[in-house]
Amino acid sequence: MKLYYSPGACSLSPHIALHEAGLAFELVMASTKSHKLQDGTDYYGINPLGYVPLLELDDGAHLREGPAILQYIADLSPQKNLAPANGTxxxxxxxxxxxxxxxxxxxxxxxxxxxxxxxxxxxxxxxxxxxxxxxxxxxxxxxxxxxxxxxxxxxxxxxxxxxxxxxxxxxxxxxxxxxxxxxxxxxxxxxxxxxxxxxxxx
Missing domain, CATH: 1.20.1050.10 (Glutathione S-transferase Yfyf (Class Pi); Chain A, domain 2)
Structure with a gap:
């Protein structure tokens, strides 16, 4: 998985969740000012909305919006008790x-x-x-x-x-x-x- 983030922005929240869940991930900085990655790639080409966080799954699918990403991460490691079970x-x-x-x-x-x-x-x-x-x-x-x-x-x-x-x-x-x-x-x-x-x- 890849987490697109900007330092101190709301993307810190799923970043914390990934560490808490003990999951392997790659961190990719996407500037909220220039909307470019560190290698110059246009971030709008990855997320047309231009903001962070964005989680890229191993199959290439993208998840946007912090609350959705947080619940997805929590459900990958249910033993960590980061979120209650679905349906409760x-x-x-x-x-x-x-x-x-x-x-x-x-x-x-x-x-x-x-x-x-x-x-x-x-x-x-x-x-x-x-x-x-x-x-x-x-x-x-x-x-x-x-x-x-x-x-x-x-x-x-x-x-x-x-x-x-x-x-x-x-x-x-x-x-x-x-x-x-x-x-x-x-x-x-x-x-x-x-x-x-x-x-x-x-």
């Missing part, structure tokens, strides 16, 4: 989390990265994210991981987008449960390995 209520709980993270947190950060976003709208975006982290802090009270006793792919996804809080000026200081959870995820060997491979950790 807990699997739908995972999809509930992945949807919330994608639409309410991930997309909430997007305008803060866009230089063209007016400052007034950035304030609105930060306020909305603060309200979502207020809710998340309550959800994480007394829990080690988002879905209980097992680290799962939703934890890796939320960790990835929560890393964007500091560079975009979203203050997480009022949220001790979020901060403690974020530190637990960041200490995991698979998370450290993925971040080192992307040049995010020395």
């Amino acid at each position: 209520l807990q699997r739908y709980r995972l999809q509930e989390w992945l949807t919330f993270i994608g639409t309410e947190i991930h997309k909430g950060f997007s305008p803060l990265f866009n230089p063209a976003t007016p400052d007034a709208y950035k304030t609105i975006a930060r306020d909305k994210l603060t309200s979502r982290y207020t809710w998340l802090d309550k959800e994480l009270a007394g829990k080690e991981w988002l879905m209980g006793e097992h680290f799962g792919v939703a934890d890796g996804y939320l960790f990835t987008v929560t890393n964007w809080a500091k560079p975009t000026g979203v203050d997480l200081a009022p949220f001790p449960n979020v901060q403690a959870w974020h530190a637990r995820v960041g200490a995991r060997p698979a998370v450290q390995a993925a971040m080192k491979a992307e040049g995010l950790l020395k």
